[in-house]
Every structure is written in structure tokens, then in C-alpha cells.
Amino acid sequence: MFIALSTFTIANDMAPAVKEAFQNRPGFVNNAPGFIKLQVISPTDNPQEIWLITQWNNEESYKTWHHSHMYHESHSGIPKGLKLVPRSAKIRFFEHICE
Ligand code: HEM
Numbered sequence: 803m804f805i806a807l808s809t810f811t812i813a814n815d816m817a818p819a820v821k822e823a824f825q826n827r828p829g830f831v832n833n834a835p836g837f838i839k840l841q842v843i844s845p846t847d848n849p850q851e852i853w854l855i856t857q858w859n860n861e862e863s864y865k866t867w868h869h870s871h872m873y874h875e876s877h878s879g880i881p882k883g884l885k886l887v888p889r890s891a892k893i894r895f896f897e898h899i900c901e
Pocket residue numbers: 806807808809810820823824827828829830831832840854856875876877878879880881886891892893
């Protein structure tokens with residue numbers, strides 16, 4: 803299994819709107835080949851941060867999705883006026899050890 807962790811920090815007052823957008827997310831990614839699961843979490847010590855954990859069968863599936871137009875469709879619901887803390891967006895990759 804291959805895991806991508808994407809994190810970013812919201813700079814303005816739009817964190818509640820972003821969280822709502824995730825709850826109503828379009829779900830395109832669910833049909834991407836090799837996609838297993840998406841979890842969206844936000845740390846209690848900083849509710850402006852969003853952590854997106856996606857699990858994939860392998861790195862190839864993730865890369866294919868990330869480079870495809872599905873990625874852009876997946877972000878069609880990003881709330882207007884959203885501002886991120888500059889350079890806060892980061893992505894890291896993980897091997898899965900166990901549940
Ligand atoms: C750093 C800037 C990013 C912002 C501000 C952002 C924001 C959002 C928001 C608000 C949504 C929910 C609304 C929508 O689906 O349109 C969403 C969905 C999603 N994002 Fe991001 N995102 C970012 C980067 C990433 C990255 C790098 C990944 C790759 C790991 C990613 C993966 C996803 C996935 C899988 C969904 C669900 C889409 C679906 O349901 O089809 N995002 N994102």
C-alpha cells in the first residue's frame with residue numbers, strides 16, 4: 803500500500819467552509835484506479851490545518867490520479883476566497899506498516 807499525506811494551513815476564516823467542502827466532496831477520486839481510502843483530519847491544537855490522507859494500491863495509482871484531469875475535477879469545490887499560509891502546503895509519502 804502507498805500513502806500520501808497532504809497538509810496545508812488556512813490563513814483566513816475559511817476553515818469551516820473548507821471542512822464542509824470536504825464533507826460534501828465530489829467523490830471523483832473514489833473511482834480512480836487503485837484508490838483505497840481518503841481520510842481528512844484537522845489537528846485539535848490548530849483547526850486551521852487540514853491533513854489529507856489518501857491510501858493507494860501502489861505509487862503508480864497515486865501518480866496517475868495526480869497527473870490526470872480527475873485531480874482538477876476533484877478540486878472544483880474549493881471555496882472561493884480561500885487563502886493558505888504561504889508555503890504551508892506540503893506532501894509526503896509513506897509505506898504502510900500495519901493497521
Ligand atoms: C494544497 C492545496 C490544497 C487545497 C487547498 C485542497 C483543498 C481541497 C478541498 C477544499 C477539497 C474538497 C472540495 C472539493 O473536492 O473540491 C479537496 C478535495 C480533495 N483533495 Fe485537496 N487540496 C489541496 C491539495 C491536495 C493534494 C496535494 C492532494 C493529493 C494528495 C489532494 C487530494 C484531495 C482529494 C483526494 C480530494 C477529494 C476529491 C474527491 O472527492 O474526488 N488535495 N481538496
